[in-house]
Amino acid sequence: MKLLHIDSSALSEQSVSRQLGNAIVSRWRDEMPGLQVTHRDLDADPLPHLTAAALAGTDSVASRRAEQVLQEFLDSDIVVIGAPMYNFGIPSTLKAWIDRVAVAGKTFRYTEQGPQGLAGGKKVIIASARGGLHSGSPADFQEPYLKAVLAFLGIEDVEFVRAEGLALSPQHRLEAIDAALAAIPSPLRKAA
Ligand SMILES: Cc1cc2nc3c(=O)[nH]c(=O)nc-3n(C[C@H](O)[C@H](O)[C@H](O)COP(=O)(O)O)c2cc1C
Structure with missing residues (x-):
């Protein structure tokens, strides 16, 4: 089994989503011997914005990196995402990662019946941290957004x-x- 651990907080050691994400991964590692863990830190090693050049694939180094990010996601059985709330949404670094894993023909496709997610079968655990209280608020564009985009990719x-x-x-x-x-x-x- 493969676990992909994503971090996106810019608050380094003070980060609560990092603390929670580490605790989640540590528990799953302890309870699932043989679990292979890959860690991607989007703050230390941010992905570039999705630009016209990126979509055109003219930069071969950038294209290879994007393919690697997508493949890492496709290969994972479990994904742990450290997701702070920044300005009512997610950090732009995490959005840049989503832009690399939401790929037509790979993780979703459109049919005559509507969109179809192609990345089903994974389990996702989100380590969510926020300064205020937002559960159930119409201004929560962090957790409902993540749930919606993952459902779009077929992950329930x-x-x-x-x-x-x-x-x-x-x-x-x-x-x-x-x-x-x-x-x-x-x-x-x-x-149990
Ligand atoms: C740039 C920035 C924007 C933030 N925006 C919000 C916000 O819109 N709503 C909120 O409740 N907290 C906000 N916070 C507080 C963070 O959600 C809180 O510090 C949380 O712990 C961040 O997760 P982290 O500790 O893993 O970085 C913001 C913090 C930062 C640094």
């Missing part, structure tokens, strides 16, 4: 490990992180 097995209200108070921050760590799903859960 999506779980959120969420710490929110992190900016409300130091006490609330600690409690939110503890609650999120306690809510990390186990790969053994279905067998």
Whole structure:
């Protein structure tokens, strides 16, 4: 089994989504011997914006890198995504990654009946961190967006490990992180 671990926070060691993502991967590694983990840090090694030149494939180095990013995603069985809320949405670095994995003919296609996702069968766990409280808010363009784009690619097995209200108070921050760590799903859960 292959696990792809994506980080996108720009807050380095202070990042809560990184802390949660690491804890998720560590649990899955412990409970699934032989799990192969690939880590992609979109802050340390950001992908470029999708430009006309990128779509035309005129830069062979950039094209090879984009193919590698897509293949890494296609090859994975489990994807853990560290996703902070930035300005009500996701970091632009994470959006740039989504632009590389949402590829017509590879991860989705259009039919006469509408769009069809081609990347089904994966499990996705999202380590979500946000300063305010946004669950159920119409201005939440982070979690619902990720759920929608993953569903478009055919991925319905999506779980959120969420710490929110992190900016409300130091006490609330600690409690939110503890609650999120306690809510990390186990790969053994279905067998239990
Ligand atoms: C550039 C930036 C934009 C942010 N925008 C929002 C926002 O729109 N709503 C919110 O609740 N928190 C916002 N925050 C707070 C982050 O969601 C919070 O710091 C969270 O912990 C970020 O995840 P991370 O710790 O993994 O980086 C923002 C933080 C940064 C740095």
